Amino acid sequence: MSPQAQNRNAPGNGASARLLGKSKHFYFDREAETLPREKLERLQLQRLRATVRNAYDNVPLHRRRMIAAGFDPQDLRRLEDLRSLPFTLKSDLRDTYPFGMFARPREHLVRLHASSGTTGKPTVVGYTAQDLQTWAELMARSMACAGARPGDVVHNAYGYGLFTGGLGAHYGAERLGATVVPVSGGATERQVVLLRDFGARVLCATPSYALNIAEVAESEGVDLRDSALEVGLFGAEPWSEAMRREIEGRLGLKAMDIYGLSEIMGPGVAVECEMQDGLHGWEDHFLFEVLDAERGTAVADGEPGELVITTLTKDALPMLRYRTRDITRATREPCACGRSHLRLHRVTGRNDDMLIIRGVNVYPSQIEAVLVGLPGLAPHYQLVVERKGSMDELTVEVEAFSADEAGYPALAKSVQHQVKSMVGVTAAVKIRKPGEVPRSQGKAVRVRDLRPKGP
């Protein structure tokens, strides 16, 4: 990071930080964020070579695969040469559980995180002190990009613990020079009180939990639209534009999408700027590819495909061509905010979340986009998938605003019609009474898949 950036965030420098906060564009690290593409790519190549060398020398799985593919780290002369490297999958982390993918001895690591591991062993990720510094730096950069400023109160309602969200946002906000409230998830009534009393300008949470906070505030008679809240950094689950508008309206803030995954680093891999027109992926630390998921070949800019990420500065866990399973589109067109880094279209679906209902591909966020905004409905829903005979059946369970059941049949009919015409799938619809759909305490449970497991 540049000396100016260090100086800018030095303690006791609050006055100039506030001044900077008022200028039209604010960058945490101007030089890195506005690096011309040519320089950016030169830096990428240099860092990619070091990363591939690190993976080859220190991770047996990577070395074996490179040898099998006939790839020698010496052969890496241009960025395009990356395409002859094998992919890395989530299952590789499981297969080498717990520490087999680490390029550093365990005693050189200062932190571990792990996924919940709903399907078998958890995936474990590790960080050296240098990795944690880079993460805090990129998270601070991301928060500033989304509108947070030094001196802000940041209410961090991401879960603390093995999940990367809580600590990722925490150290990023500290690095930015903000005042962090490390509240984690749950005890929502108390969160509403603290949000109001401490004057938080920034809220970090999953979008579904932000909605839960809004609802609890409303039920307590607290109007958070009158609070100091101005910016929401929401991520860790896919959400729709309709949900964004809903949250913005109810909390009176600008809701920004932030993207990351623990296998790559955690939150702070990509984030929206004030244009809300794509997430800037930090190309000085990550190499982004968008690929045709079946063929594994690159798609053109603007075309949808699976996001594949290679880390460029990770010490402990270098990742080569990691298949995220997330579907997005990339653009390298200049952004009005002045940042030179590519933009990724908001991830609205993850390959793993995709439901195939009688041959139709359905992402939960597509259904969400239909439900949120339909008159008479509250934005709380679950999708239930069952197998009846040889057929998969989808039931949309969604809450009504009103407890008066007289209107439910008409409401159900309207939802069914909208889902059919917008998503192309016939679904049964159950209208639930207010409060009947479980509220998010962190990651929302959008799908209950009751189909028998196994082949």
Ligand SMILES: [Zn+2]
């Ligand atoms: Zn921008």
